Amino acid sequence: MYKILISDKLAQEGVDILNSIDGVEPVVNTGLSEDELCEIIGEYDGLIIRSATTVSEKVLAAATKLKAVARAGVGVDNINIPEATRKGVIVMNTPGGNTTSAAEHTMALMLSLSRNVVPACNSLKAGAWDRKKYTGNQLCGKTLGVIGMGRIGMSVVKMALGFDMKIMGYDPFAVPEKAKEMGVQVVTDLNEIYKTADYISLHIPRNEQTTNMIGAEQFKMMKPTARIVNCARGGIINEPDLYAALEAGEIAGAALDVFPKEPPTETGFTKHDNCLVTPHLGASTEEAQIEVAVEAAQIIADAIKGGPIRNALNAPAVGAATPKVVTGYAELAQKIGRLMAATIVGPVKSVQVDYRGSIAEKDISAVTTAFSIGLLQANLDVPVNIVNVGLLAKERGITIDELKNADSKDIASSFTAQVATDKGTRSITGTVYSEGVARIVSIDGYMVEFSPEGxxxxxxxxxxxxxxxxxxxxxxxxxxxxxxxxxxxxxxxxxxxxxxxxxxxxxxxxxxxxxxxxxxxxxxxxxx
Known part of the structure; x- marks a missing residue:
């Protein structure tokens, strides 16, 4: 009997799915502290969480039987994925279930800002009748800047087009080909959106490049009539700078559904009627809760019973039958992909990988796939693995050109990735020595050597x-x-x-x- 712990509130439909599967026993036990979770997690083969439970290194150390963790939702900031990977614990999420709900919440906040819904409601409840004071603005004909053109961003585009809005789109990594087909004006310079848009909506992950990416400098570029909505991740907007911009009248309004720390400790929004806040409700609809609960139940049951693994964030890129040298280069290539994603600036225009020396004589498809996973994962809001990486790259208009040359250059064998963006070109070269030791040996032609670990x-x-x-x-x-x-x-x-x-x-x-x-x-x- 496989035991699955459900440590956060989950729609009953998900629990019912697990109860219907032979050999699976779900146990609902919510509100656990870290210590309480550590005391019992050793009994379980699977764990389903939402945002309240933190799967820390301490919890994973106590989880001696744990095979998989499923997050009923998208964000996995509360899971220590590197440690889970070291422990051999599969981490999965359910990215599809909340797309419509998150996009609709974005539009709800945008409309509420435009029509002064919240302050007008509060005013009327207090006994006033002030129609003139709460005169609003219509969305029709206005320009919406969508930053992040993934599933939710594109869903917002579709809804906003129904309001006859003009759409400008930017993606820090790559824009889906269908964006232009939908009439989106794709820009490669974010400043164009800051300077032009009447509304700005964020739909990007939070990482080293996007943390505090919108601050005082960006607010000064915006129209005094501009309004900004964040239903993506807390910390993308510098909140103190936002409240200062609202105070100075540099922008007309803001709406936040997410915060750097939740519940928020920075509460400057209480001082501004034109700053709407909601407690991370983007996915909080009955329909979305049911969808993610059912999907989480299905994928974790399959994973712990040895069935297909879906939506895995740490799935291996190579199989057991792959030659050791190829496995070594695949592991290196995935890390080079991650480092490349962290150091490139601007949307991707072209990608090339170059194999030299003995590795060029092998079947290197698994290596290119591993590099693709590393390159895409940090910039997309869906899990990227061996199953879907090709499709996700194609949707973003990204093709990877392979070059192979069995003649070695400076070292016996090497893997080089080169990515061109509208801002320039970056190249990173690595090698795996005969002892299986991986090293990065060159960045943009600078000869360096360091360990690609941690x-x-x-x-x-x-x-x-x-x-x-x-x-x-x-x-x-x-x-x-x-x-x-x-x-x-x-x-x-x-x-x-x-x-x-x-x-x-x-x-x-x-x-x-x-x-x-x-x-x-x-x-x-x-x-x-």
Missing amino acids: PVMVIFNDDKPGVIGSVGTVCGQHGVNICTMGVGQKTDGTAVLAVSLDKKPGEEAIAQMKKLDFVNELYTCDLC
Whole structure:
């Protein structure tokens, strides 16, 4: 009998699905503290959660039988995926069930902002009758800037077109081909949206590149009549800067459904009638709750009983029969894909992978697939794995050109990825030595060598004395240890410092390093 713990509130339809499956015993036990969860999790083969339960390293250490975790919803910020992967625990989510609900909530907030629904309602309940004060604006004919053209973003586009809105679209990674077919004006410079749009709606994941991406500088670009809606992830908008912009009249309104910390500790929204807030209700419809509950129940039952694995966020890219050398390069390529995604700027225009030396004589399809998974995952709001990566890349208009040359160059065997965007081209080269040790050996032609393990940091800098010492000092001040280091220089006076770390630097440490006078670009990425 397989036991599945349901530790957060789940629609009864999902529980009923599990009860109907032979050999499966669901147990509903909600509201557990971390310690309480640790005490019992060792009894269970599967775990279904929503947003309340945190699957921490401590919980995973106690989960001796656990085979899979299913998140009834999209976000998996509350799951330690690297640790789950190390433990061999499959992590899955249910990205399709809340698309319509999240898009409709976006439109609801947009309409509420435009027609002053909340303050007018509160005013009337208080006994006033002030129609003039709450005169609103219509959506028809206005320009909507959609940042993030994934499932939910495209659903918002479809709904907004029904209001006869003009649509500008931007995606930090790549725009789906059908966007232009729907009449979306695709832009490659975010500033065009900030300067032009009457409404801005966010539909992007939160990562190193998108955290606080909209702040004081961006608000100053916007029209004083602009309104911004965030139903994506908290922390994409710098909240103190948002409240300052509302106070100064730099924008006309904002609506937030998500916050950096939930429940929010920063409550500046209470001071502004033109700032609407809701407690993360994007997926909170009866229909969405049922859909994600049923899907979570189905996928976790299949996974723990040895059936098909769907929506896995940490599914392996290669099989057991794959030659060891190819497996090694696939693991390296996936990490290079992650690092590439963290360091490129602008939407992807072309992708090329180059195999040289002995690896070029192998069947390298699994390596290219692994690289694709790493490249796409951080920028999409759906799980990317061996099953769907080709389709997802095609939807975004991304093709990967392969080059193979059995003649080695500087090293016996290597894998190079090159990605061109509208802002420039980045290339990263790695190799797997005969002992199975993987190394990244070149970034943009700078010859470096460092271990692609755990958190890494890449700094493009002016080549001057004291760079290593200054970076090391800041890391030391914040309790971050440098594990391996590579330094590459060019004759033009520029250099790259690439290091692997024992833990990811915090925002304060990163901000301090970015202020160092020699730093031109700084990127961090977790390659676990």
